[in-house]
Amino acid sequence: MAEAAPAVALLGITKRFPGLVANDSIDLDVRAGEIHALLGENGAGKSTLMNILTGIYQPDGGEIRMGGVRVRFASAADAIAAGIGMVHQHFKLIRAFTVAENIHLGWGETPFAVSAPTMEARTRALAETFGLDVRPEARVEDLSAGEQQRVEILRVLARGARVLILDEPTAVLTPGESARLLENLRAYAAAGRAVIFISHKLDEVLAVADRITVLRAGKCVATLEAAHCDKARLARLMVGRDLAPPARGRRARAVGEVLLALDGVSAQDDRGVPALRDVSLQLRAGEILAIAGVAGNGQRELTEVVTGLRRVSAGSIRLGGEAMAGCGPAAFLEAGVGHIPEDRLRTALAPSLGVAENAVLRGYFRPPCTRGGWFSPAGARGLARRIVGEAQVFVPNLRVPIRNLSGGNQQRLVARREMAVATRLLVAAYPTRGLDIGAIETLLRFIGEARDRGVGVLLISEELDEVLRVADRVAVLFKGRVMGVFPAAEADGERLGLLMGGQAEAA
Ligand SMILES: Nc1ncnc2c1ncn2[C@@H]1O[C@H](COP(=O)(O)OP(=O)(O)OP(=O)(O)O)[C@@H](O)[C@H]1O
Numbered sequence: 351m352a353e354a355a356p357a358v359a360l361l362g363i364t365k366r367f368p369g370l371v372a373n374d375s376i377d378l379d380v381r382a383g384e385i386h387a388l389l390g391e392n393g394a395g396k397s398t399l400m401n402i403l404t405g406i407y408q409p410d411g412g413e414i415r416m417g418g419v420r421v422r423f424a425s426a427a428d429a430i431a432a433g434i435g436m437v438h439q440h441f442k443l444i445r446a447f448t449v450a451e452n453i454h455l456g457w458g459e460t461p462f463a464v465s466a467p468t469m470e471a472r473t474r475a476l477a478e479t480f481g482l483d484v485r486p487e488a489r490v491e492d493l494s495a496g497e498q499q500r501v502e503i504l505r506v507l508a509r510g511a512r513v514l515i516l517d518e519p520t521a522v523l524t525p526g527e528s529a530r531l532l533e534n535l536r537a538y539a540a541a542g543r544a545v546i547f548i549s550h551k552l553d554e555v556l557a558v559a560d561r562i563t564v565l566r567a568g569k570c571v572a573t574l575e576a577a578h579c580d581k582a583r584l585a586r587l588m589v590g591r592d593l594a595p596p597a598r599g600r601r602a603r604a605v606g607e608v609l610l611a612l613d614g615v616s617a618q619d620d621r622g623v624p625a626l627r628d629v630s631l632q633l634r635a636g637e638i639l640a641i642a643g644v645a646g647n648g649q650r651e652l653t654e655v656v657t658g659l660r661r662v663s664a665g666s667i668r669l670g671g672e673a674m675a676g677c678g679p680a681a682f683l684e685a686g687v688g689h690i691p692e693d694r695l696r697t698a699l700a701p702s703l704g705v706a707e708n709a710v711l712r713g714y715f716r717p718p719c720t721r722g723g724w725f726s727p728a729g730a731r732g733l734a735r736r737i738v739g740e741a742q743v744f745v746p747n748l749r750v751p752i753r754n755l756s757g758g759n760q761q762r763l764v765a766r767r768e769m770a771v772a773t774r775l776l777v778a779a780y781p782t783r784g785l786d787i788g789a790i791e792t793l794l795r796f797i798g799e800a801r802d803r804g805v806g807v808l809l810i811s812e813e814l815d816e817v818l819r820v821a822d823r824v825a826v827l828f829k830g831r832v833m834g835v836f837p838a839a840e841a842d843g844e845r846l847g848l849l850m851g852g853q854a855e856a857a
């Protein structure tokens with residue numbers, strides 16, 4: 351018996367941008383009932399291929415078939431009408447609207463003249479059905495990255511897409527949330543829909559996918575049954591060679607003076623709710639202090655108070671002995687504090703400006719960008735070129751708008767820029783999010799090298815294995831309080847897990 355035609359087939363898809371071929375004659379077929387993972391290094395062409403399937407980009411060559419029939423999508427609306435839904439790598443929600451309004455916006459099943467309470471009740475019911483925890487009445491701009499991601503997913507699931515595409519959906523989810531999402535995807539596919547799943551987390555991919563397609567530099571290198579794969583083989587296919595085993599960065603030598611001291615710090619979140627409660631922490635020069643905890647327990651506010659982006663409501667912050675609690679971001683920058691923020695595209699980059707401008711964004715007023723009080727375009731270009739090189743980002747030229755870079759390449763650029771700024775303190779929130787496996791190792795090595803030069807590093811992360819590998823000490827945050835601080839050598843996953851869940855240590 352002939353096999354049924356795949357739910358979607360991409361045949362020989364090619365997409366060129368000025369100076370590069372993002373997709374080079376790629377074939378991909380996805381069956382109904384299947385979860386098909388798409389893997390590849392940062393910039394390999396994954397998001398571009400999916401943007402073609404969803405009608406956002408027009409291919410320069412090749413064709414799309416659904417159920418064996420050739421289709422053409424002139425716009426995203428055409429693809430949605432054909433039953434294709436996509437959760438994008440970068441959030442597309444309307445920030446001034448509530449969660450319920452975003453869910454109902456432009457949806458054929460939104461009742462006419464619907465009231466806010468009705469939309470909220472409908473949203474609550476949907477959230478229940480799909481096991482995604484959202485607050486229907488909250489405004490999107492007040493949500494953490496993880497919460498926004500859940501709303502994006504709910505928005506697409508609610509529309510019942512026959513072909514569901516998720517572009518790195520778990521990058522900003524907690525491990526618990528990710529596990530629930532993967533379960534949901536299995537059920538979703540089992541109901542006869544096709545799911546395309548993009549992720550850099552190989553464990554996740556191996557756990558959930560039926561088949562895996564690997565892209566490298568815009569070309570399809572293999573499509574494999576997940577059951578026949580392991581992590582090493584996938585990594586080799588992605589990068590085209592064997593990866594060096596990860597280095598263990600931790601080192602037990604004496605650290606320097608106290609660099610950053612928080613004493614009884616309290617702060618409120620954007621809604622005026624207490625987010626940090628009486629936090630006291632010390633970070634020494636030449637030390638990596640990791641803040642472990644489930645996102646939403648005060649991490650964002652902590653990074654903001656130590657970079658001048660948020661006022662404290664009580665307590666003191668000292669940097670190298672100097673009181674900083676009333677200072678703004680410029681003073682922290684001046685004091686040698688670099689910041690890799692959680693939401694890079696919104697808070698760390700100017701999306702429509704070029705790579706060069708973004709690379710020097712934080713160095714305009716000092717050498718090499720400024721010489722003798724005057725802006726030096728040549729100096730700025732030189733600095734930009736250095737940062738782009740160190741970040742190992744390929745761009746045809748430095749004028750390319752930053753929003754055209756792949757998600758991982760944007761993150762690489764922010765990380766390298768802020769490391770250049772951080773002559774004394776680096777505040778890094780989830781710095782490996784969105785990076786491919788090779789780039790994660792490179793970044794962790796660079797963070798270790800900064801520490802060895804005497805920089806203090808405050809590392810916010812949910813990736814426990816990463817934390818335990820590079821940090822010198824670990825502090826656990828829960829509901830805005832420090833639950834415990836201890837040497838990383840004495841930490842293990844289980845102990846951390848209990849503290850992260852709010853269980854206090856026995857005295
Ligand atoms: N609109 C655009 N204009 C110019 N170049 C683009 C555009 N969109 C993507 N590119 C380039 O195409 C290449 C592939 O990008 P893409 O976003 O598809 O990568 P990716 O595989 O999704 O990577 P990541 O894992 O970092 O998300 C990159 O070099 C990127 O800079």
Ligand SMILES: [Mg+2]
Binds near residue numbers: 396398439517
């Ligand atoms: Mg991408």
